Amino acid sequence: MHRFYPLLRVFGALLIGFSFCLAVPMGLSWFVDDGAHGAFDTAVIAALLCGLALFLGLYRENREMKVRDGFLLVVLVWTVLPFFACLPLYLHLEISFTDAYFEATSGLTATGSTVLSGLDQLPLSLNFWRTFMHWIGGMGVVVLAVAILPLLGIGGRQMFKAETPGPMKETSLTPRIAETAKGLWRVYLILTVACGVTLWLLGMEPWDALMHAFSTLGLGGFSTKDASLGHFASLQIEMAVIFFALLSGLNYATHFLALNGRSLKPYLRDPEAPYFLGVLSLSILALTLYLLALGVFEDFGTALRYVAFHSISLATSLGLATADYGQWPFFAQIWMLFLGSFIACSGSTGGGIKMIRAMILYKQVYRELICAMHPSVVRPVRIRGSVVPQHVLSGVMAFGFIYMVSIVSLTLLMAATGLDIVTAFSAVVATLNNTGPGLNLVGPSTTFAILTDFQTWICTFAMLLGRLEIFTLLVVLTPAFWRK
Secondary structure, three states: OHHHHHHHHHHHHHHHHHHHHHHHHHHHHHHHOOOOHHHHHHHHHHHHHHHHHHHHHOOOOOOOOOHHHHHHHHHHHHHHHHHHHOHHHHHHHOOOHHHHHHHHHHHHOOOOOOOOOOHHHOOHHHHHHHHHHHHHHHHOHHHHHHOOHHHHOOOOHHHHHHHOOOOOOOOOOOOOHHHHHHHHHHHHHHHHHHHHHHHHHOOOOHHHHHHHHHHHHOOOOOOOOOOHHHHHOOHHHHHHHHHHHHHHHOOHHHHHHHHHHOOOHHHHHOOOHHHHHHHHHHHHHHHHHHHHHOOOOOOHHHHHHHHHHHHHHHHOOOOOOOOOHHHOOHHHHHHHHHHOOOOOOOOOOOOOOOHHHHHHHHHHHHHHHHHHHOOOOOOOOEEOOEEOOHHHHHHHHHHHHHHHHHHHHHHHHHHHOOOOHHHHHHHHHHHHOOOOOOOHHHOOOOOHHHOOHHHHHHHHHHHHHHHOOOHHHHHHHOHHHHOO
16 A cells, blocks of 8 residues: 555645635635535535645655556546535535536536536536536646646656557657646637637627636536527527637647647648548538438528537537437437547547547558558558557557447446447447437437436446546556556
């Protein structure tokens, strides 16, 4: 147990920082007097006392963490913080702990699946906290902490490697990891302010604009309205949300480099961006024509409006809705849900396997087809002219395999509990990809409250599995990880 003391000390520091995040909606609740401040008071005190106990109790354990410690710390952050995050919901709304933990996990993992209804009447501070969790979790609690922990004499490079998504995670943007984290969060903050101001100018109330900016930049999907973004019935607002969702679906490293260099060239050099925009554009056009042919919409403009919004919303894992696309033909529903499995770029706030992995898998399959016809040919897999190393190829293929195994296994487990296969499959895909709404019983017009406690815990596990990109969580669950 002694070897975990430095890790627990770092976690204590993170918990103290998280208590200050909880203090923001607590202060808001006191300011507007919405009746929820008692629940927030308890949550803040609980998080602060536990954090202080760990940090001060282990203050002498300040050695540098090892790589294995980094993996465990990341898992601790994403599994334990939802416990404190769910306390305001659990105490004020008097819902079950299972539902409260699910909602908090959905918030911090920027998934957007919800068990709550009556959002229009929810206290302002609770709606603020739900969307604020998206914003905190969108870029990652751990990446934010990397900018703070060096000030306490605690190294953060191991945590960053364990948290940063994508096969190219070892690439540094700046020599110092703290500067990298600060740079990424600076871009994140600038885009959030821009999104919030834009939504406000387009007609949203200030609080609604801020909270939907949190959801949009975090690619979460929580809304302050039961009707989601459809409540506002504004084409201009929908277009603004689409624009910022697309920005959040791109690699934040690209935004960082573009901002630092005051140039658009990083976007042209980004290998994922053409595929990201190309696949989305073709999908939107194809689905628009498909729904027009079936008579779902009467004119091209209306069809394009709804197809474009929901395709981008589900593909980027935003999850906001303006209509009940659950009434559309099943092919359109499943195609949009499928887009969420791979469209978002690595280093974005989106979910799924990420576009860079999809590109590598596609190129690897194509290479195998060529080699089958010409056994002696030497054809390395290349991304923008650079040869993809063999260890990256192996890692991506292993990831693709375990991703499919996770979907099949969890779907079968959900189906074994009595759910129909469409609900079971879509609930797993939506939570594993951190997309938000699924189909059928967990579609855009319903909530996950229909699920039993056991089914809810399966979806909670899927959210964590997806947010930690599967391997980070699974490696901690292997016996070899715990051997000295």
